[in-house]
Amino acid sequence: MTTARKQLISLVDTPYYHCISRCVRRAYLCGEDKLTGKSFEHRRSWVEDKLITLSQVFAIDICAYAIMSNHTHLVLFIDEASAKAWSSEEVLKRWHQIFKGTLLTQQYCRGESIADYLQPTLNDTVECYRSRLMDISWFMRLLNESVARKANQEDNCTGRFWEGRFKSQALLDESALAACMAYVDLNPVRAGVANTPESSAYTSVKTRVIQAKMGKQPTYLLPFVGNPKNHMPKGLPFVLIDYLELVDLTGRSMREDKPGYITHKHPELLQRLNIGSENWLTLTKDFRKLFHGAVGHTAALTAYYQHHEAKRRQNLKCCEKLLA
Numbered sequence: 001m002t003t004a005r006k007q008l009i010s011l012v013d014t015p016y017y018h019c020i021s022r023c024v025r026r027a028y029l030c031g032e033d034k035l036t037g038k039s040f041e042h043r044r045s046w047v048e049d050k051l052i053t054l055s056q057v058f059a060i061d062i063c064a065y066a067i068m069s070n071h072t073h074l075v076l077f078i079d080e081a082s083a084k085a086w087s088s089e090e091v092l093k094r095w096h097q098i099f100k101g102t103l104l105t106q107q108y109c110r111g112e113s114i115a116d117y118l119q120p121t122l123n124d125t126v127e128c129y130r131s132r133l134m135d136i137s138w139f140m141r142l143l144n145e146s147v148a149r150k151a152n153q154e155d156n157c158t159g160r161f162w163e164g165r166f167k168s169q170a171l172l173d174e175s176a177l178a179a180c181m182a183y184v185d186l187n188p189v190r191a192g193v194a195n196t197p198e199s200s201a202y203t204s205v206k207t208r209v210i211q212a213k214m215g216k217q218p219t220y221l222l223p224f225v226g227n228p229k230n231h232m233p234k235g236l237p238f239v240l241i242d243y244l245e246l247v248d249l250t251g252r253s254m255r256e257d258k259p260g261y262i263t264h265k266h267p268e269l270l271q272r273l274n275i276g277s278e279n280w281l282t283l284t285k286d287f288r289k290l291f292h293g294a295v296g297h298t299a300a301l302t303a304y305y306q307h308h309e310a311k312r313r314q315n316l317k318c319c320e321k322l323l324a
Contacts, residue, residue: 009136009168013294013304015078016063016171017136018180020071020288021144022163025155028070029147043151044202047072050146052220057094059083059134061222063177063236066187067202073184075171076136077222079234083134088126095129098142105129140166172296172304174228174237175273175323179280180295181236182247183287189251190285197251205247212244227272242269250284279322290318297323 009017023029030044044067051074055062059082063075086094092105100106104122108114114122132138148161171177188200198209207218217223217240224243225235236243246267270280283290293314294304305313 009078009170010304010307011078011080013307014170014172014296015080016177017076017078018169018171018184019074019076019136019140019166020168021140021166022071024160024163025151029072029151030067031069040151043147046147046150047143048202050143054098054139054142055220057097057133058139059086060136060139062204062220063222064181064184064204065202066184066200066204068187068191069193073187075177075181075184076139078134078136080134082234083130086130088123091126091130091133094133101125101129136168169291170294170296170304172294172300175275175297176295176319177236178238178243178269178273179275179283179323180287181243182250182280182284185247186251186254186284189254197247205244208240209244212240238269242267246270246280250281253281254285275323283322290322291315295319295323 028040029047030040030042032039032041047067048065051062051065054060059079061077061079063077064073065075066073089109092101092109095101096105096109101109102125104114104118105125108122144162144166151161152158169180171180185197185200185203185205188194188203189197194200197203197205200206204218204221207221211218223235224238224240225233226237226239228237246269249267270277275283287295294301295315296304296319298316298320301313301316301319
């Protein structure tokens with residue numbers, strides 16, 4: 001039975017989610033139509049451009065992404081604190097970048113006076129928009145609808161472009177987050193369309209590598225802010241160089257002509273997360289096959305399913321084996 005989205009996404013448990021959308025059309029999202037020979041590779045930029053645009057409007061940050069030939073992978077962070085701190089003007093300004101709003105919100109943004117009896121209606125509208133601007137379902141809807149409309153127009157057809165709805169996984173702790181991000185960043189390497197992570201087009205890791213060479217981090221991706229500490233700033237709880245080295249090392253271990261391994265020098269990030277090299281390779285190769293729901297250590301997983309009043313803890317054995 002399909003699980004309600006509000007049960008899959010819960011900020012009480014985690015702000016991090018892995019989202020997957022899959023195309024159902026023969027020509028795929030960005031692939032090549034073998035019957036006509038027509039290429040749709042240019043659609044990758046549609047997805048990437050819209051993704052970046054929406055991240056500037058929503059209180060949702062991009063941790064990692066990979067735009068593949070027939071599907072997309074995203075790891076997203078819901079920034080609830082920032083959304084709740086926005087003023088009414090800020091909420092409406094952001095909402096009006098993607099929708100017209102109402103006559104009342106337009107009037108307010110123009111600086112016109114609002115009658116006292118209309119103020120409660122305006123306040124309710126602002127809170128509704130605030131909630132939507134930190135809602136992954138609204139984020140994914142706008143991303144996927146935009147691409148589907150452009151693709152249908154280009155193909156001169158109507159009908160479904162994506163599967164019924166996107167899939168999402170809750171990432172409950174740092175180990176799950178790091179493994180999922182690496183799995184997403186290594187998608188092109190695993191699929192054989194790129195030799196190394198830094199050469200894989202339309203991925204977050206390539207952008208991070210390019211910026212890292214200049215001593216910077218991409219402005220539209222959630223930054224790496226180092227290992228957890230007091231007064232932790234907003235960002236990914238890892239050291240950027242540690243993560244990039246680990247992803248590069250993992251990518252080079254995924255060649256078909258040799259058994260996968262990570263060198264004898266155990267990478268620092270794996271030491272901190274307490275994940276064995278063999279388990280790490282398994283996680284980054286088969287994350288989606290192994291886990292079909294929330295991912296995290298036993299305690300986090302137990303708390304998650306107790307909160308959702310679930311009768312059984314899905315993924316428990318895999319999490320105990322691979323994240324221990």
